[in-house]
Amino acid sequence: MTEHIKEFIKQEFYYFHKHPELSYKEFETTKRLKADLEKAGIKIENNNLKTGLIATIGHGKRVVALRADIDALKITENTDLEYKSVNEGIMHACGHDSHASAVLGAALLLKDAEDSLNGTVRIIFQPAEEAPGGARDIINAGGLNDVESIFGIHSAPIFEVGTLGIAKGPTCAAVEKFKIVLKGKGTHAAHPELGVDPLLAASQFVGAVQSIVSRNITPGDPAVVSVTRLDAGTSWNIIPDSVELEGTIRTYSKEARSIAKTTFERMLKGTALSFGVTADLTWVVEVPATDNDANLSEFATKVAKDLNFDVQQSPKSMGGEDFSLYQEKVKGLFIQFGTGHGAPNHNPSFKVDPKAIYPTSVYLSELIKRYLEQR
Template identity: 50%
Template sequence: MIDDKSIEKKICEEFYWFHRHPELSYEEINTTKRIRQDLQNEGIQILDLPLNTGVVAQIGSGDQPVVAVRCDIDALPIQEKTELVYKSETNGKMHACGHDFHIAVILGAAYKLKQNESDLKGTVRIIFQPAEEAPGGALDVLRTGVLDDVQAIFGLHSSPLFSVGSVGIREGAVTAAVDHFEINFKGKGTHAAHPQNGIDPIVAASAFVSSIQTVVSRNVDPFAADLISITHFQSGNTWNVIPETAYLEGTARTLRPEDRQLVRQRIYEMAENTAKAYGAKAEVIWHDGPPATNNDGEWAAFAKEQAQKIGLDVKDSPYSLGGEDFAFYQEKIKGVFVQIGTGESYSNHNPHFQVDPAAIFPAAEYMAGMAADSLGKIKK
């Protein structure tokens, strides 16, 4: 049986390997093979599921209660700009969000749980989830039914805001619901010298861009953390023609379900009515993303106790309007999503982002202990 010192050495080596070999969402073929081999080498059961990438393993008796621990495994289309000796070997791809760290931590947690498998008072499912950045990999795992009998779920994320040895935990929402919208403003093209003969979609779309910010400033609670950003505006292709159409694209970020519904409704109304005011038409295309994370109060308190028990410094997780598809699990299963301090660094999704490997083993001990002790907390 692998001992703690060997576990620490092994998972640090694996972290370096995963960082050097990043793969994008739904392309994690070699990452999946490596994880499977790591698990098989320690005799950990791998469940047979209809997933093209990603792995779900199981440790324990196979009986109730059942809890789950989840990490994500995909990288980002970013050119790495660090000077790390183990920097990405794949041009244009990088683990810029710490998913390589997540894999190493949860591998370590799996090894720790396997060490003490006979003592587990139930079953722990270990999820190595693909395509968090897509997003949507969580939905693929849920569709397999492998979590239908799970009673609690635990997830983690690296945090460049916290030092090694600290963990951020908060009850309620930590990350936001993330929605993506597209809007096509349709007017009538004409010569730029004769605007009266057409309907200018650029004017209508520009008016919408200016007015949509009033949704956050005037329609929702000033203490709510909501955001609407227009990130793409495209229209026309030459200097002397008023075009037929203007295209907008953007994102809405909300923490509360009621705000999410209101913001969507107001974007539809303001697009359609602003267009109408200028004689144009607007078509809104809405893409629902993951909801806000929702840390259960009881499990958040438990996670804090577990962290303090092993000497981690517990802090409040900062609110973030970034998205996280762990929230899809939390719609069905109570649990908690924690922020693991990985040393101050550039922000996630930055080409200079990096984590301190010293955070790997303590985080693995923490996640393993939380999973094991949670089984005793759940009534059969």
């Protein structure tokens, strides 16, 4: 039976990779996963999710959750894979296809062992991690109701197959995405005194916010402030009415996150006042840092070593992960699994070695079973 599951999830991985779907558009992926689970006799929970799903295995008051994300990215694939993406301009460049396949395999293995489970397993296939924020939809749909702990996984091209990255505490940064509109008064470029120049204000602001990290946050507490888009003007001889800016703030500690956002807002207000423009700030995305539970980390490490995995310390990343939204509610552990050294995540040449998937399924199923056996 296990050999059947191994081959089955490999073929499902090929399908998911070949048919990637963007955040909140994972309709066929959801349909496929639902059919796979129902065929195995796994119960699909009724909820209001448009994409993604929640399923249940086992019985009992103790509830543990296992989560995979399922969305892809707006990237044109540049690989020689036979199963490369057929959806133009869309690619599973972050490995969510392997996440879904590995958790699907774990679900099938847990279903086979359902009669011996000492509790309930909630299987979560989450939409829109790349949006990010699909975790909120799962939470609002009741995905964490009665859950005491949750485990999640992520592909890691920094590790060879057979290696797991496990760490205590923060491993991915908090993410803030901002959008700013500075409004002034347009005029001829030859007569700037007749207008209010929002582009000049924007230029000063972009330079000023670079001091947030260097002069406001304790050295050694990782933080990044990046303005990544500035959109202004229609002609070389016109001072525009308005300017749009977008970018991101990344932090680890709650203190650094608070300082960075407060200082950012203060600088924006001061810049607007100094240059006579109005400033409209929107925090488009607000996701906290992942924060791995120490006890879960130690437990997961022991299980991994018992199964002869090589266990390494997960490196910290300034990248974000909305698994952290679950960790705000319950204890959680985010685990990296080695997919073979290669191109990084979010790269057109990113690949996952299919050999990494089934061992990860076995590990996850054993992790869940042993967790439920604990008193």
